[in-house]
């Protein structure tokens with residue numbers, strides 16, 4: 001389906017992007033990608049290495065400004081916001097899980113998990129209780145008082161996931177969230193992540209190259225070389241809920 005240039009973002013879409021273009025140092029990473037993510041939907045962005053998944057997630061969450069195109073979060077035009085407003089949006093409404101857990105080395109596991117809650121203004125007591133609850137759900141409650149340096153990589157990743165979920169964000173961006181975990185570990189962590197997302201009606205945008213991980217999502221948007229991979233064959237095709245699998249302006 002072609003998105004006409006004067007179309008307003010639909011009310012029931014949490015995230016909506018039109019005709020995104022982005023280049024890294026002159027090399028195109030995203031070319032004319034448009035998509036919509038509904039409230040509470042788990043959307044997988046799939047594709048091989050270098051297909052533009054991370055760049056797309058960064059544009060959607062306002063970390064990167066697209067060279068061209070629009071990104072709307074509810075009724076907020078993210079692409080027009082200044083740096084501070086985009087930082088506030090990411091702090092207050094979004095959470096991000098990457099494939100490498102970027103924990104603060106000086107803080108313990110529970111302090112890392114509580115940090116975004118404290119930055120949002122929650123009390124120390126509430127933030128700690130919420131952090132401990134999520135660390136328990138991710139099976140790392142026992143290491144809550146340890147610093148990242150003495151944790152296993154898999155434990156650090158679970159802490160990073162607990163930190164993201166503890167904020168119950170409006171949108172969770174997860175970029176290969178289980179990449180550093182062994183297969184069985186990854187399956188268990190993904191189940192926890194999906195259960196938490198469903199029970200809290202989180203909107204999730206999940207970048208993955210793994211078809212088994214993508215199969216857990218409600219819908220998948222495949223990228224290849226920065227473009228929607230199915231441009232030629234799927235344009236206008238209905239998705240599982242009777243809407244276009246991905247709206248393209250190409």
Ligand SMILES: Nc1ncnc2c1ncn2[C@@H]1O[C@H](COP(=O)(O)OP(=O)(O)OP(=O)(O)O)[C@@H](O)[C@H]1O
Pocket residue numbers: 024025027028029047048049050051052053054055056209
């Ligand atoms: N900071 C950067 N500087 C220069 N080129 C970049 C940068 N980030 C990404 N790229 C390039 O942009 C293209 C898309 O990269 P991107 O990381 O978005 O893809 P990806 O699908 O997430 O890949 P991966 O799974 O390897 O992370 C690739 O060609 C990549 O080399």
